[in-house]
Amino acid sequence: MSDLHERRVERRDGRGGTDLTANPFRADRDRIVASPFFARLGGVTQVVSASGSGLLHNRLTHSLKVAQIGRAIAERLTADPDHAALIDRLGGCDPDVVEAAALAHDLGHPPFGHLGEQVLDRLARHRFGLPDGFEGNAQSFRIITTTDTRGPSAAGLDLTAAVRAATLKYPWTRLSHPDPHPRDLPDPPRGAAQPPEGPGTGSSKFSAYVTELDDLRQARAVFDDLVPPWQQTVEASVMDNADDIAYAIHDLEDFHRIGVLQHAPVSAELGQWEADRAEFARLDDAELASGRRPGQSLERLRRRLHARDSWVVDDEAFAAAVSRVRAELVDDLLSMPFDGSVAAEQAFGRFSSGWTARLVAGVHVVADPPTRSGHVLLGPRQWHEVQVLKFVHRRFVLLRPDLALHQRGQARLLTTLVEALDQWLGDRYEADRLPRRLHDLVELARVEYDWLAAEHPRALVGATGEGPEGQAGVLALARGRAVIDFAASLADGQAATLLEALSGRTGQFWSDAFVL
Template identity: 70%
Template sequence: MGTTDTARTTRRNAEAEAGGFADLVSSPFRIDRDRIAASPYFARLSGVTQVVSTGGSGLLHNRLTHSLKVAQVARAIAERLGADGEASAVVGKLGGCDPDVAEAAALGHDLGHPPFGHLGEQVLDRIARRRYGLSDGFEGNAQTFRIVTTTEVGGPTPEGLNLTTATRAALLKYPWLRLHRPEPHPATMDEPPRGAAEGEEAGTGSAKFSAYVTELDDVHQARAPFSDLVEPWQQTVEASVMDLADDIAYAIHDLQDFHRIGVLQHASVATELGRWLAEPGAFAALSDETLREVHGRPGRSLESLRRRLHAKDAWIADDAVFAGAVARVQHQLVDGLLASPFDGSVEAEQAMATFSAGWTARLADGVIITPSPTTRSGHVTLRQPQWHEVQVLKFVHRQFVLQRPDFALHQRGQAALLTSLVDALDSWLGDRDEADRLPRKLHDLVALASNEYGRLVRESPELLVGATGERIEGADAVRGLARGRAVVDFVASLTDAQAATMLEAITGRGGQPWSDSFVL
């Protein structure tokens, strides 16, 4: 094993290997993959929403089935890059791309997703910042990194999974903290990397990030072997492969889900795409103000997408290529898959499989390696046609599924559930008479967070700032941060059903004195 390979496997050591974990293979990267797959955090993803709760029907993707498909695509991309001599040479100069690392990162990339998916992520972030004063709030990618380095105890060491440096770096999809690191922060760049710009709420830092202040040392260790190979704000090649594979899987499989249950309707999608294709010049001539005023009319939303792509991704956006992407999606999705309602027949299932296989192959064939990418892209990206096609496919999902009023109603109920659960757990934590009867897992998370924030007070007090930027001082304030992080960690570790069942039990609405859906 060469010097670079040794650096990429750092964190695996003799003491850790003697810890009793029954690893079945000798490759350190395969061991990473197996440890993630054996984690209870991975198993719980079968009960975590991808877009809407599955309700046990088995008809919709959950976070587990999504992660498995992302891993499939990621490994295929990594193997293609390795088989291409020219691409392999470029990859080698950037730190390498091992298929096992790419697959492990893809399997683990959603470990931090809380109950109810992205909706749960938004709710817990607001609670973490506004209620508990945690300046780095909550973010699914950062929670994933916290799990594999800190809160998971299934590895051979007391904290984390003891993954190799390469795999931990590959999980850093957005390799910066919300506010503090690296310096200068990517958000200050003239053209910030994707996700680094400020979120919807002013003063809250980057919209996306992959670690909290409590895991800063782990970020430094994971990124150290790549410090002379990629920029501080750039993904490693393996992280870029995982990110792209996630995009590809998301663009295809969520559309299948909602066609399967009859939510994605042929007429509305056909009208939107067909109207824009009939007269793209007329839509382009509309002023931004007029476009906003008549946004609900067919074709207008697609025109808004075209303009957003030019505004955010001028490095690749092209009108002719965009039109070609719309035409391809219309032909294969609208005139193909959506032309016949899904009825569960063999013919319908075959059409679904053909659609999935065709698009996966089409997008995977468009993967390229770029030695010096724009700040808006990783080193592994798509050719121009496929890049535009992914944007159009994701647009269809966003416009005709996520924007539905009935979906919004469903999510408002989930948001209320999570907020009430946090309130109830926080109240329990504050009840001294009940301190000895706290869920053991919550008790352990409070102890862990208290140690972490105590260490920050001693070693890096400059990182302890509140949600509005004020310095956090005083034992009570620091205990408040630890308590907040522990409650958020606990709630984020539940499945959809566990969160609902626990709220029923803790508020007295449950009919049983205990439940087998979680371990107290």
Template identity: 70%
Template sequence: MVSVVPSPDPRAGRRDEAAESGFAALSSSPFRTDRDRLVASPFFARLSGVTQVVSASGSALLHNRLTHSLKVAQVARLIAERISAAEDTRALVAKLGGCDPDVAEAAALGHDLGHPPFGHLGEQVLDRIARHRYGLADGFEGNAQTFRIVTTTEVGGPVPRGLNLTAAVRAALLKYPWARLHRPRPHPSTLPVPPRGAAEPPQAPGSGSAKFSVYATELDELEECRAPFADRIEYWQQTVEASVMDLADDIAYAIHDLQDFHRIGVLQHAAVAAELGHWLSRSGELAALPEAELIDQHRRPGRSLEHLRRRLHAKDSWVADAGAFADAVARVRAELVDELLGIPFDGSVEAEQATARFSARWTARLVDGVVVTPSPSPRTGHVTLEPAQWHEVQVLKFVHKRFVLQRPDLALHQRGQASVIVNLVDALDAWLSDREETSRLPRRLHDLVELAQAEYGELAHDAPELLVGATGEPVRGADAVRSLARGRAVIDFVASLTDRQASAMLDAISGRSDQPWSEPSVL
């Protein structure tokens, strides 16, 4: 049996050092060991069956959450290696807490573990169910679910709960290092300029931060893994490695999702060219239009892009610049619209090479624009982009949102997916309520109920102020606490399914399948 001495480096410390005894590390680096644990997790393998934007089951050309995570990891490692080795950034990076490429890569590989079936659509539906049906004030959030998986619900590591990751990797997974409500104090949402994601969504006043990375049940893990960075960065800031992961995610999303939809013929040259070209030729005229007119006429060319320009100036005045925005639109028009979309994708060598050139050129350009700053705006991390590249990412993401995400056919598809999740939660909740069927519950669901009941029981005893309903009222009484636990367990269970598993399980549980359905990893 190997005896493990606790590491003197607090970044490399684990929650349970003693549990590492006898567990064969796959690498001499504790951070590489974490990377290997994440890759070996069934939650990671599951990502191959989870939607990135639309279901990839019908096309090998579309990214799923697994292939997206692999590309984010490539970019994250490239950025981390550069900023930790370059003479002009090395000392600053060390002062801010360090940036180990293995940590950045591990965080990038694990950053989407918590995404539920059907991607962001599933995330929104589960959040509404968690808050409005089960009264869970912290609802559901993919980033917080990721942190819950690696610290609590994953059982394949060297400890009974979680993967026992180092403090650095756990902290690097905290894209939004705060809870929806309560912690830390003062809550980042109360700052004069809230960090990106910390403010509450305007359509849901009183609901807490729009984005967050930890539930009330994992607050102790948040505090522990952030402790080594307490005197390096502000309590609400990302670690350098989390900032690298976040930026790499943005870069991969901006480039690779556009490639996908060009390949399958969804991203059309004419529509994108009209939007960008109209704005470039009439920017002065569009700038004079009232905001209400832009919104009412958003389908007319140039209006949506002008609305984006104004939104960037309102929210990100620290970097937004009229000239840089115009240059970004012009570059995207030339390199995306005229060069890539100008040649319909037909599977030919020419089309494949054009797509590969687009990806390589843009990845290199955006990574070349990475900078490390000692005092960033609260709305960005220590690792960010030069103004030119920052604006280009915003325009690329705009094209994706405007010409892919807002398509009626995608909306139709997603409404059906939302129904799958709602109906599956209903069916599982009814099964849990049937006392005669308790002994035949899926083992995974049964275990999650027991886990959540223990967690919420501890909170009720040790930190009752954290137990509030979705409307902010205190939760009191054993039955009310058990109800919260049951809701969290059902949400955990559904969130752990792939797209196909969710649909197949609903068919089976609702009697629409004429064959018994059995999948050991689920039942």
């Protein structure tokens, strides 16, 4: 067994455990699937709440499809002799590692999907003063290394270094690691830049909190001499591409199935841009921003891609992608309303399988990628097609006013729930009657923040340059992290029902499996 392989299979505490397979990476996959955090994803929103209908993807079905696509990409790449030597030089690409990472990648998604992620980040930073706030990817890493209790040491799942590294889509912390931080690169990696609306707050995406920094370092140590510290491993890059492919295809299917994605407006947007692309290109930015003519939103996308991804964007490839999406999504799939018939289901099957196979076939490995990409990336044609598919989803689903109305209600619910949990935690008369899980999370976070305050006090300094004041400040951080961990571990329905109980608006006995 090579030294690299031994380091890739190294576990966090070295104890292993009793598993159904001798293959360490398959054992990791089995541990993730057996986790209650994985099971709860069936009740967590992908884009909008499925309400038990079975018609829409949730985070569980999405994760399963990412795992399926990721494994297909990994198997294809490792079977290609043109890629074999380069993949080995970069640290390897085991299909079992990719599958395990894909199954784990959304474990940290809170109730109500990305909307819940934004709400918890705002509360974590502004209400509780947590310097690294909340991020779904970092929460996933915290679960597999710290807060899940199914591992042999009752701290995380004790996964191999390769699988932990493969879950790190954004292998940096929000503010401090690595040094220099990737947000300061001339062309930062995707997700590393600060959000325009939040200067000084650190990276918009990151995969580890400071509490898990040692776990990040240990997992990535295997790859220290193989890829830069801010660069994804090959297996993480495969998982990331699989996530993009699943998102681009399956969410569009969902919203056509329930009648939200309509043929006429999508057809008008894409068709008008194709017909008048030269005219749109001549408009200045102010004219483009102020108009609502079909085609203008797509032109704005083309210009954003030039500004953000000049390393790959090409106008002719963009036009070809618009043409293909219009022909295969608009003129084929969307041309007939979904009616549940055999023909309609077959149309879904053709669209899904055809596009998945096409995009998977376009994935390849490069030795020297741009900083905006990992070593594994889509070919230029497929990359442009994914951008157009994601545009359709954003423009005609995510920006709908009725979805915004629904999400504002969810944001208020989650905010009120966090405030109620914080008040309960601060009630000294109720200290002995806290949910046991919440109490345990406070104790866990207190140990973590005590250690950081003593050994790495700079890690607790936020974007304002201020850290916690004394033991009381450290305890306040621990309580805040515990409340965020607790709220993030709930499914959509659990969050709503728990708030009903805390608000006194229900007679239902509250111990209905609220706690993981």
